[in-house]
Amino acid sequence: MSDEKLPTRTENYSEWYNQVILRAEMADYAPVRGCMVVRPYGWALWENIQASLDRRFKATGHVNAAFPLLIPMSFLEKEKEHVEGFSPELAVVTIGGGEKLEEPLVIRPTSETIIGHMYSKWIRSYRDLPILINQWGNVVRWELRTRLFLRTLEFYWQEGHTAHATAEEAEEETLRMLNVYTRFAVDDAAVPVVPGRKSSAEKFAGAARSYSIEAMMGDTRALQAGTSHNLGQNFAKAFEIRYLDAQNELQYCWTTSWGFSTRFVGAIIMTHGDDQGLVLPPKLAPIQVVIVPIFRSDAEKALVMPVVERVRQELSPFRIHVDDRTEVTPGFKFNDWELRGVPLRIEIGPKDVEKGTLAVARRDMPGKAGKSFITQDQLAGQVAEFLSDIHASLFDKARTFRDEHIFDPKDYEELKEVVKQGWAFSWWCGSAECETKIKEETKATTRCIPLEQPGGTGKCIYCGQPASEKVYFSRAY
Amino acid sequence: MSDEKLPTRTENYSEWYNQVILRAEMADYAPVRGCMVVRPYGWALWENIQASLDRRFKATGHVNAAFPLLIPMSFLEKEKEHVEGFSPELAVVTIGGGEKLEEPLVIRPTSETIIGHMYSKWIRSYRDLPILINQWGNVVRWELRTRLFLRTLEFYWQEGHTAHATAEEAEEETLRMLNVYTRFAVDDAAVPVVPGRKSSAEKFAGAARSYSIEAMMGDTRALQAGTSHNLGQNFAKAFEIRYLDAQNELQYCWTTSWGFSTRFVGAIIMTHGDDQGLVLPPKLAPIQVVIVPIFRSDAEKALVMPVVERVRQELSPFRIHVDDRTEVTPGFKFNDWELRGVPLRIEIGPKDVEKGTLAVARRDMPGKAGKSFITQDQLAGQVAEFLSDIHASLFDKARTFRDEHIFDPKDYEELKEVVKQGWAFSWWCGSAECETKIKEETKATTRCIPLEQPGGTGKCIYCGQPASEKVYFSRAY
Numbered sequence: 001m002s003d004e005k006l007p008t009r010t011e012n013y014s015e016w017y018n019q020v021i022l023r024a025e026m027a028d029y030a031p032v033r034g035c036m037v038v039r040p041y042g043w044a045l046w047e048n049i050q051a052s053l054d055r056r057f058k059a060t061g062h063v064n065a066a067f068p069l070l071i072p073m074s075f076l077e078k079e080k081e082h083v084e085g086f087s088p089e090l091a092v093v094t095i096g097g098g099e100k101l102e103e104p105l106v107i108r109p110t111s112e113t114i115i116g117h118m119y120s121k122w123i124r125s126y127r128d129l130p131i132l133i134n135q136w137g138n139v140v141r142w143e144l145r146t147r148l149f150l151r152t153l154e155f156y157w158q159e160g161h162t163a164h165a166t167a168e169e170a171e172e173e174t175l176r177m178l179n180v181y182t183r184f185a186v187d188d189a190a191v192p193v194v195p196g197r198k199s200s201a202e203k204f205a206g207a208a209r210s211y212s213i214e215a216m217m218g219d220t221r222a223l224q225a226g227t228s229h230n231l232g233q234n235f236a237k238a239f240e241i242r243y244l245d246a247q248n249e250l251q252y253c254w255t256t257s258w259g260f261s262t263r264f265v266g267a268i269i270m271t272h273g274d275d276q277g278l279v280l281p282p283k284l285a286p287i288q289v290v291i292v293p294i295f296r297s298d299a300e301k302a303l304v305m306p307v308v309e310r311v312r313q314e315l316s317p318f319r320i321h322v323d324d325r326t327e328v329t330p331g332f333k334f335n336d337w338e339l340r341g342v343p344l345r346i347e348i349g350p351k352d353v354e355k356g357t358l359a360v361a362r363r364d365m366p367g368k369a370g371k372s373f374i375t376q377d378q379l380a381g382q383v384a385e386f387l388s389d390i391h392a393s394l395f396d397k398a399r400t401f402r403d404e405h406i407f408d409p410k411d412y413e414e415l416k417e418v419v420k421q422g423w424a425f426s427w428w429c430g431s432a433e434c435e436t437k438i439k440e441e442t443k444a445t446t447r448c449i450p451l452e453q454p455g456g457t458g459k460c461i462y463c464g465q466p467a468s469e470k471v472y473f474s475r476a477y
Numbered sequence: 478m479s480d481e482k483l484p485t486r487t488e489n490y491s492e493w494y495n496q497v498i499l500r501a502e503m504a505d506y507a508p509v510r511g512c513m514v515v516r517p518y519g520w521a522l523w524e525n526i527q528a529s530l531d532r533r534f535k536a537t538g539h540v541n542a543a544f545p546l547l548i549p550m551s552f553l554e555k556e557k558e559h560v561e562g563f564s565p566e567l568a569v570v571t572i573g574g575g576e577k578l579e580e581p582l583v584i585r586p587t588s589e590t591i592i593g594h595m596y597s598k599w600i601r602s603y604r605d606l607p608i609l610i611n612q613w614g615n616v617v618r619w620e621l622r623t624r625l626f627l628r629t630l631e632f633y634w635q636e637g638h639t640a641h642a643t644a645e646e647a648e649e650e651t652l653r654m655l656n657v658y659t660r661f662a663v664d665d666a667a668v669p670v671v672p673g674r675k676s677s678a679e680k681f682a683g684a685a686r687s688y689s690i691e692a693m694m695g696d697t698r699a700l701q702a703g704t705s706h707n708l709g710q711n712f713a714k715a716f717e718i719r720y721l722d723a724q725n726e727l728q729y730c731w732t733t734s735w736g737f738s739t740r741f742v743g744a745i746i747m748t749h750g751d752d753q754g755l756v757l758p759p760k761l762a763p764i765q766v767v768i769v770p771i772f773r774s775d776a777e778k779a780l781v782m783p784v785v786e787r788v789r790q791e792l793s794p795f796r797i798h799v800d801d802r803t804e805v806t807p808g809f810k811f812n813d814w815e816l817r818g819v820p821l822r823i824e825i826g827p828k829d830v831e832k833g834t835l836a837v838a839r840r841d842m843p844g845k846a847g848k849s850f851i852t853q854d855q856l857a858g859q860v861a862e863f864l865s866d867i868h869a870s871l872f873d874k875a876r877t878f879r880d881e882h883i884f885d886p887k888d889y890e891e892l893k894e895v896v897k898q899g900w901a902f903s904w905w906c907g908s909a910e911c912e913t914k915i916k917e918e919t920k921a922t923t924r925c926i927p928l929e930q931p932g933g934t935g936k937c938i939y940c941g942q943p944a945s946e947k948v949y950f951s952r953a954y
Contacts, residue, residue: 040540063517068507095569097619142574
C-alpha cells in the first residue's frame with residue numbers, strides 16, 4: 001500500500017479509479033500495451049462472479065465447453081455485419097512454428113463464427129435442439145484507448161451460444177439470459193441495472209436484436225454490464241446451421257449469444273467505491289470478514305490470540321482472513337482493509353476479551369456510524385445479518401444515487417445539460433439520424449430502451465416527431 | 478452415437494482412442510489444424526479435474542491470478558535455454574488493429590517469462606516471499622503431429638509459478654506440487670503414477686531440475702501426466718527477480734513452475750478405457766450414475782416413473798442423469814452409457830418396482846459379473862459404496878497391468894525387446910550419450926528417475942559403467 005493519499009473521486013474520478021485498482025492489488029499493467037494482469041485479489045473476485053453466474057447458467061440448462069482461440073480469417077468474412085464490426089479490432093497470427101501461414105488466423109474477438117461452424121456439424125435433427133452451450137475464456141480486441149478492467153486488449157468473459165428450432169424460443173432464451181444477468185447484478189453484486197433493448201446503431205455486429213443491462217457509475221456515466229443477442233438466422237445462414245424438423249424438412253436454426261466480462265469488476269468498483277477505496281459487495285468479496293487482533297505486549301497477545309482463533313473457527317462458513325502481521329500497526333491495517341473494500345472488520349483487543357465483546361466496523365458506513373460492539377455468542381448468525389444488511393444498504397445507496405441522476409428533460413436544450421450530470425430518460429422516435437445528432441452534439445449515446453416502459457406515446461426529444469418508446473441517453477464507458 | 482462397431486484396442490489402439498473420443502462426444506476436431514473443440518461431456522470431466530486440483534492448490538497456500546496471453550518476443554529471448562526450447566513452436570501475432578506491430582507478440586507457450594517480469598516489479602523484500610500463484614488458462618504450441626487431448630496446438634492447463642527466498646524452499650515447493658499431482662492422480666483419477674526426476678535431456682527448457690509423474694497407458698506406452706520444475710535462479714537472473722533480505726542485502730529469488738493439462742484427459746481414457754469405450758473414474762465422472770427406466774406400455778411407465786423420480790431424489794448427492802429418451806431402446810441406452818464410461822447404471826423396470834429392488838450394472842465389470850440387484854432402501858449409502866469399490870478396482874487393475882509390464886532386463890539386448898511391450902527399469906550411468914543411443918536404437922526415452930530407488934548401485938544397462946540410480950525407459954506419448 002502506498003503512503004500517498006488516494007485522489008478523491010471529485011478531484012479526479014479517473015485517477016481515483018486507476019489508483020484504487022493498483023493500490024488494492026486488483027490488477028496491474030502488463031508489459032504489452034493495453035493488456036492487464038489480474039492479480040490474486042482481483043481474480044478471486046472474478047472467481048466468485050464466475051461461480052455465481054455458472055450456477056445460474058447450469059440451473060437454466062446450460063453446459064460448458066471450450067472452442068479454439070484461433071479462428072480462420074475467412075470465417076469472420078462469412079457474416080457481413082460481423083466482419084465489418086470486428087475487423088478493425090483483430091489480432092492476427094501470421095506465423096506458426098517458424099513458417100508463414102497460408103491463411104492468417106485471428107485470435108477470437110468473440111466466437112459466433114467458429115461455434116457456428118461446429119454447430120453446423122453437430123446439429124442434424126430437431127431432437128438435437130436446443131443446444132445450450134457456454135464457454136469461459138479469454139478474447140482479444142485491439143482497442144486503442146484502454147482502461148484496467150473496463151477496456152483491455154485481452155479480457156476474460158463467458159460467452160453463451162445457443163441454437164433453437166424457432167424464432168420464439170431464441171427470443172425467449174435471449175431474454176432469459178438478460179434476466180440471469182439482471183438477477184446476478186442485483187442479488188449478488190448489489191448493482192442496480194436497467195435491462196433493455198439496444199438501438200440498431202448500438203447492437204452487436206451480426207445480431208437481429210441486442211439487449212443489455214446498463215448500470216450507472218459513481219460519476220453518473222453508464223456502463224454496459226452484460227449483453228444478450230438474438231442473432232436471428234444471420235449466423236445460421238452464414239454457417240449453414242440447419243436441422244431436419246419433425247416433418248423431415250430442412251430448416252435454418254435460430255441462434256443467440258450472450259456475454260458477461262471482467263469489465264463488471266470495473267462496474268463494482270465504480271458503483272460502490274468511495275474515497276477510502278474499494279467497497280465490495282459481501283456475496284462476492286474475496287474476504288468477507290477481516291479480523292484484526294489488537295495487543296501491545298506479549299501478555300495481551302496471550303490473552304487475545306486464543307479468542308481470535310475461536311472466532312476464526314466460528315466464522316468458518318464465511319471467507320475470513322486474520323491479519324496477524326506484526327510489522328504494521330492496527331491503524332495501518334484498518335486503512336489497508338478499507339482500501340481493499342472488505343465488508344466487515346472485527347477487532348479483538350484485551351478489553352474485548354475481558355467483556356466478552358467484539359468491536360465491529362462496517363465498510364459501507366465509514367467512521368463512527370458503522371462501528372458497534374457485539375457479544376461473542378451466536379457469532380455466525382450476527383455476522384450473516386451484518387453482511388446481509390451491508391448488501392441491502394449498498395444496493396439502496398446505489399439505486400438512490402442512480403435515481404437521483406436520472407432526468408426527464410422537458411426539451412433538447414435541457415437534455416444537453418442533464419447528460420453532463422446524469423442520464424436523460426426521453427422519448428425517441430427511433431431514427432438513427434436523431435440518435436447520431438444527439439451523440440455528436442452531447443456525447444450521450446442511447447444506452448437502452450428499457451423493457452419497462454411508461455406506456456403511452458410522446459414526442460421525440462430531438463425532432464419532435466411521434467415516439468412510442470422512451471430511451472436512456474448518457475455518456476458511457 | 479455411430480452404429481459402426483468401435484475398433485478394439487488390439488486391432489488398432491490409436492484408432493480406438495480417436496473413435497472413443499469422437500463417439501463419446503468428448504471432443505471434436507477444430508477447423509484449424511491441430512486444434513480441438515472440447516465438447517460439453519469432455520469439458521465437464523476437465524471441470525471436475527480442475528475443481529479437485531484447485532482445492533489441493535488452495536489447501537497448500539496458493540492463489541489464482543491471470544497473466545496475459547500475449548508476450549513480447551524479446552521476453553522469451555532473455556533466457557537462453559528457454560527460447561531455444563520454445564522458439565520452434567511459437568504462434569506469432571504480427572498484425573494488431575490492422576497495423577503491423579513494431580515488436581511481434583507470441584501467444585504464450587508457457588508463462589515463465591511474463592510472470593517473471595511481473596514478479597520483478599512486485600517483489601521488494603523478503604516479507605513479500607514466498608509468492609505462490611497459479612493460473613488456469615490456455616497456451617499455444619505449434620506442434621506438427623497432434624492428437625486429441627494428448628498434443629494439440631492449443632491446450633488448457635494450469636501453470637503454477639512461485640518465488641522463494643532460498644534454494645531449499647524452492648526445492649521443497651517443487652516436490653510438494655509433484656506430490657499434489659501424485660495424490661490427485663491416485664486418489665481422484667485412479668491412475669497409478671510414478672513420481673520421479675527427469676534426465677537433463679528431458680527437462681524443461683530453462684529449469685535447473687524437472688520432475689514428472691509418469692503413467693502407463695493401455696498400450697504400455699508412458700505418458701508424462703504432470704511436471705514440476707525447480708527453475709533455480711535462471712529466470713530470477715534473466716528477469717531481475719530480487720528481494721532485500723533481513724540484512725538489507727539484495728538477493729536473487731529462487732523460482733519454480735508446475736503444470737497439469739488437458740492431456741490428462743487422454744491419460745484417463747487410455748488407462749481405464751476398454752473395448753466398449755470410456756471407463757471414467759467415479760470421483761471425476763461428469764455423470765456418476767445413470768438411471769434407465771424400463772417400460773413397454775403406458776401402464777408400466779406409470780408404475781416405473783414415480784420410483785425413478787424417488788431414486789433420483791435420494792441420489793441427489795451424486796452427479797446423476799435419468800435417460801428418459803423415448804426414441805431409443807434400453808439396449809441402445811446401455812451401449813451408449815457404456816461408451817461414455819458412466820461408472821454405475823441403475824435400471825428400473827416394473828418387476829423392480831414390484832420387488833422393491835433395482836438392477837445395478839458396474840461399468841468396470843462388463844457382462845454378468847458386474848450386475849446385481851439391490852434393495853431400494855439406504856440407496857445413497859449403497860451407491861457410495863459401489864462408487865468407492867469401482868474406484869479401488871480401477872486403480873488395482875491399472876496398477877496390476879502396469880506392474881506386469883515393467884521389466885528388469887538383464888542386458889541391453891533384453892531391454893530392446895521389453896520396451897516393445899512395456900517399460901524397462903534399469904540402472905543408468907546418467908550420461909546423455911547412453912540415453913541418446915538407447916533412444917535412437919529403441920525409440921525408448923528415459924521417462925523418470927523415480928524418487929523411490931531400490932538402493933545400492935549397479936551397472937549402466939548400456940555402457941556397463943557404474944550407475945547409482947535406476948531409470949524407466951519407455952516409448953512415450
